[in-house]
Amino acid sequence: MFHVKSPTSGALCRLFAANKKLPEHQEESSWKQKCERVTEGSDEPGSRTLLNRIYTELYIKEGQSEEDIFKTSPDEDKDQHKDKVKAIRVVLTKGVAGAGKTFSVLKFTLDWAGGSENQDVHVVLLLSFRELNLIRDEQHSLLTLLRVFYPTFQKLPTEKLAVWKLLFIFDGLDESRFSLDFSSSQLLSEVTQRSSVQVLLTSLIKGNLLPSDLVWITSRPAAANQIPPSCVHRVTEVQGFTDSQKEDYFRRRFSDEELSSRIISHIKTSRSLHIMCGIPVICWITATVLENMLSTEQRGELPKTMTDMYSHFLELLLKLGRLALEHLEKGDIMFYQEDLEQAGLDVSEASVFSGVCTEIFRRECVIFQKPVYCFVHLSVQEFLAAVYMFHCFSSRNVEVMRNFLGGDCRGLSLENFLERVMKKSLSSENGHLDLFVRFLHGLSVETIINLKEMNSNGVSPDRTINIFHCLMEMKDLSVYQQVQNLLKSENRSEELSEIQCSALAYMLLMSEEVLEELDLQKYKTSPRGRLRLIPAVRNCRKFRLSESLYEAVSSALKSNPSHLTELDLSQKFLSDYGVKVLSSGLESPNCRLEVLRSVLCSCWRFFVFDL
Known part of the structure; x- marks a missing residue:
């Protein structure tokens, strides 16, 4: 979404430590100024602006904001016995590049430092993997590692680490250049024990080291599987901007109301561009390009695809x-x-x-x-x-x-x-x-x-x-228009091609209306065409499973909001693997399934669900 110059350098962290009564820090006002002012994209002189002026709320899956990710929701409280409250200690936040993960971390930390949120936490320790990479070959104890990044910890008594409630934020797991081995038996339990950075991190995440403290990890989805599910108590996903948040971003960014309205109107004319603006950094690039083109009255058609937009933005280097x-x-x-x-x-x-x-x-x-x-x-x-x-x-x-x-x-x-x-x-x-x-x-x-x-x-x-x-990027809308015409037509006897099925799945998935039922058998297409329709299950209430596509259904059950309330498995004998995958979805707190139809098979005896 934005670029914050060295937000996890020792400077910013020392500010937060100073606000929480750590050893005296002489440059508090200087660090506060650095952290309150941020830059979008580049870091040119004069480009910094107040975070609170431009910060736009993000859509975070799981129904949580960045302020309460360690708190149980009302639904979770209902599901837990009073004597066995599940503590949320490790949170993994996923999101595509530019979705706003780092800004969520920054906003959380700023609000904490300002005294408005999460005041039960004594110290927030912000560490980026891009910095940790630079000491990946060194040996450290947790105490010496903190002293490398936080000079104010030089005079801190060791016993304070055991008394205070700490929050470790590890930002950008996808930028890591070392692997985390959670199967290793080499773990630390004391803050003065020395080992590699990898062992320190795994010991913190697994809870062998400072088991009462909180850990927050951010990552792109592709790298998130480095953390085993057994070590994570909550997974959230920063999904960028909703349609209303996109408009809010452009209106916040420009004081010229006419300019922001023209940009908003233009991106709505391109479905592809409008959808991509759900990623905050794409909003910034779009705003940069269109502001320049509209302000200088350049002739020619305004860009309508991502390729057009980036061609204006960059040179061929x-x-x-x-x-x-x-x-x-x-x-x-x-x-x-x-x-x-x-x-x-x-x-x-x-x-x-x-x-x-x-x-x-x-x-x-x-x-x-x-x-x-x-x-x-x-x-x-x-x-x-x-x-x-x-x-x-x-x-x-x-x-x-x-x-x-x-x-x-x-x-x-x-x-x-x-x-x-x-x-x-x-x-x-x-x-x-x-x-x-x-x-x-x-x-x-x-x-x-x-x-x-x-x-x-x-x-x-x-x-x-x-x-x-x-195809959309190549400005070929023929498939999209063909499917639209087929959906409007009363005669639906025409067989859908595979690419038309992908287009239909995309349209159903992006629709604001939740599909009442997705029955793959009602679509006239090939078996491979039906496979391409599967992603639409995430935006439907009823689904009849007729293919071995357990992962897609499980994902739909876990999604938030989960619309799937009826699942028909009666035409399919499930393998042990299918039951295991579906079970993870059925056990999700987001699952809203009310009806589950299935034939009896031996594998079900191991699983009991309260629907």
Whole structure:
């Protein structure tokens, strides 16, 4: 959503420590000024503004705000016996890049420091994984680690850590460059025991070290599975902006009411752009581009797709594109000096960090004054990676294509090239190449027919919707319009193609109206077409399970709000695996299921549900 310059550096943390009566701190007012003023995207001089002026409420799944994530909800209290109240000690907050995770953390900490929220917590300790990476090879006790990041802890008596209620916030698990081994028996129980940073973190999260203290971890979804479910007491998801919050953001950002109204009206004309603005950082990029175009009265059509928007926002910087592509495939979003040098970037060249580059690529001085680099947002990295990949295809750079795609890449046609890139994207379980492949198709709009007929056998239903997104990015609305016409028509005998099923699933999923029942059998399509309809189950009340798609149904039962109240399993004998997966959804506090129909099978005797 926004960029906060070094929000987790020792400076900001020392402010919060000072407000909570830790050892005296002489620069309290200075740190408070730094933390109250933030920047959006880049950090140019004069660009900082008050957090409370621009902060827009976010939609956080689980029905919780960032202020009460450690408190049980009324529904949870009802479900718990009075003598066995479930403590919420470890919270994992997921969210796509730019959804607002770091700003939620910052808002929580600011409100705590100001004395308005969570006053039962004595100290908030904010640590980012990008900083922890820099000491990943060192040995520390918890006490010495805190003293590295918090100089005010130098004179703090050790016994205070056992008396105070502490909240450890570990921001950006997806930026971690070390793995957390929760199966290891090597754990710490004393704050003075020395070990690796990995062991310290796992000991804190598992509760062997300071078991009464709170832990809050933020992460992109793809990296969240590093924390075992058994170690997490609540999972929340920052889902960005609702439609009304999008408008609130633009009105807060611009004092010119006419300008904000024109921007809001424009994004509503593009369904694709309007949906993407649910990610706060996309709102910022959209606002930056459209403000410039509308204020300077530039001629030409305003951008309506993500590719158009980013083409206006960026220059074709191929060295940065190479860096973006190489590290996107690895899942890295933070870069160190050696990474830049390997991509052919001379970090001493001032030109790299001047002009437009400061808008997209940032140098951050963190702990120990060692520089860390990153793109202003993951989607910028994905766009530049797509630009560089398309450049390599156009210039027949076979080596780069072979490294990325594997196999022989000589003489590839554009259609075959994009087909292989799409297959690589769909094979990713966490979808880390989704936006990259959408941008790549947006840069080359000649393969629409092949995309519509692409074979998605063996690909999960949620993943196949990205094929439809690519068509939208290529400004091909024909499939969307075909499905709309079919839904309006009284004669629905026409068979839906696979891509039409993806479009229909997308439309049902995005609809403000909850579907009364999703019955896959009523749609005339192929078995693979029915698979593509499955994601729509998250926005329906009744569903008849006729395929082995347990994960999708379980996800729908866990979602908040969960609309599914009736589940028909009577036509399917469930395997032990199916029962186990569905059980996790049925046991979710968000589950609102009232009717469950099933045939009897031996595996059910292990599970009892109170519906």
